[in-house]
Amino acid sequence: MTQKTELEILLAVVDHGNFSAAARVLGYTPSAVGKRVYQLEQKLRVPLLVRSTRRMTLTEAGQRYVGEARDILARLTALEEDIADDTGNLRGPIRLTSSAALGQLHVVPLVIEFMELNPEVEIELLLTDKIVDLVGEGFDIAVRSGVLPDSSLVLRKLTNNRRVPCAAPAYLEQHGVPQRPVDLTTHKCLRLGQEKQLSDWGFIRTTGGVSRLGPGFSCNSLDALHAACRAGRGIAWLPEFLISHDLKTGRLHSVLPDHTEPSAGGGIFILRPEMPYLPRRVRALSDYLADRFTEKATGSFA
Template sequence: MDRVQSMQVFVAVAEEEGFAAGARRAGLSAPSATRAINGLEAQLGTRLFTRTTRRLHLTDVGRRYLDDVRHILTSLQAADDAARGAASAPVGLLRLTCPNEFGRIYILPILLDYLNEYPEMRADLVLLDRVVNIVEEGFDVALRIGHLPSSTLSAVKVGAVRRVVCTAPAYLDKYGTPTTPADLSAHRIVAISAVSSATEWRFGTDQQQVVRITPQLCVSTVAAGLDAARAGWGICRMLSYQAGRDVAAGRLACLLEDYEPESMPIHLVHTEGRRAPAKVRSFIDFARDRLRADPVLQALSSSNGCGG
């Protein structure tokens, strides 16, 4: 087995955290994968893994080597793509991660169309409501909502969102419309624990206006909060993209728009910059154009903060 193949096996075993799973991913038998890793360790003169009866762990050297090998393999793939003209016909597995609701509403439909456009591609979409280290966890692309910290990642802005307060028109007809954040104390509140604090909501561009809330209903998912708001049961707070389509259809109305916090940017992030492989470049271009064309993600300066 040549050095590049050994590196590919090493990455597969490291990411799958086991020889058997890594071997299956690499299309090898477990003994072959073991021999490849043993040979690589012999060439390097160091251990890349610590092995126990239950688990396989990267050593400190192994973790650093994994980052370097990923960069090497990505560069090799980019060179191969350029040589064979694969930029117009990307192939392989694309691993993506993004927040749950954003993935369901936006990324999955885009990804389905992308796979129809490029039938030689495969995709693994992981929906997680946490910030993922895309290098350590082996992702090609991540979608992030919020201001990005300084890093070596490349980022493409595709839109913006902000926190909005909304409810059904039927609720407002029955209970009246709050005109200041302080008015919320007299209303039924539905809190979504996955979106914001269940005890206080912050308003204003500097988020210094704090309103203590006592929700009559607290739910753990955005979908449940939307259902309660659509039913006219109470007032809910969520991100503008989550309510946008309901606002556009007249099922929800946004409140307290003059008190909304500053908007948060949406970025597609990836490693390698211009050296990214064809599969990454093609998906970034495909998704960027679709997301930038969506009025809910672009119309934050319109007459309602939900972008409808």
């Protein structure tokens, strides 16, 4: 192994807390990770880690070494990127994650386009509606929608994430069209997870409003709610990126448009960990997604 690999392994152990977690990210066995860290300690003639059954912490010497090592590794990466720039080709791995529905509809096609333009870039994409620890699980960037909490991650807004209360024509013909948010207490409502508060559906808060939705169907999948809504099973609050074609073709109708906050739903964002040096391939993919989402914002998202 090269010195760079030893640094990467040590930093992975520090960032992920133990040999097993670092091994999963690096694709090695825990024993191989432990052996290489031990060899590095033997080379330096000083212990770098305090081992425990749950988590490993740095010794005083380890803290000094890791602080310098991060800077050295960042500068080495920058040098390699600069040399790669001379060829005009992007190369190397990118780990990307996105929520499932947004990813399938819009991220996957753009990633495929990007790989066709940059065949030496290797992208690993994870589609999941679970919140992913980007640093802990070794991801370079994420594409997420919603109202995001403050965090240590770097955020870049791609476009708005307008959500629309909607239902199938067959449902509205059978159950009537709600005229006020309070009318939803008597309608079948399709909820994401266990959300029940009307504020979660982006309605303008007024006095005399209702605090709960009518009983219906709840699920942790936007795709499943979309399918249930199109099948006439009730009223749902769905992102426009998912239902724009249904609204245009009349397969779904929006309801209560005069009672919905225009900014409800937050936005669609790129998130990435804060780092001293952003690899050129990661920056290029971020820029490509931002440019293409800007184009789409004048179409299906707006």
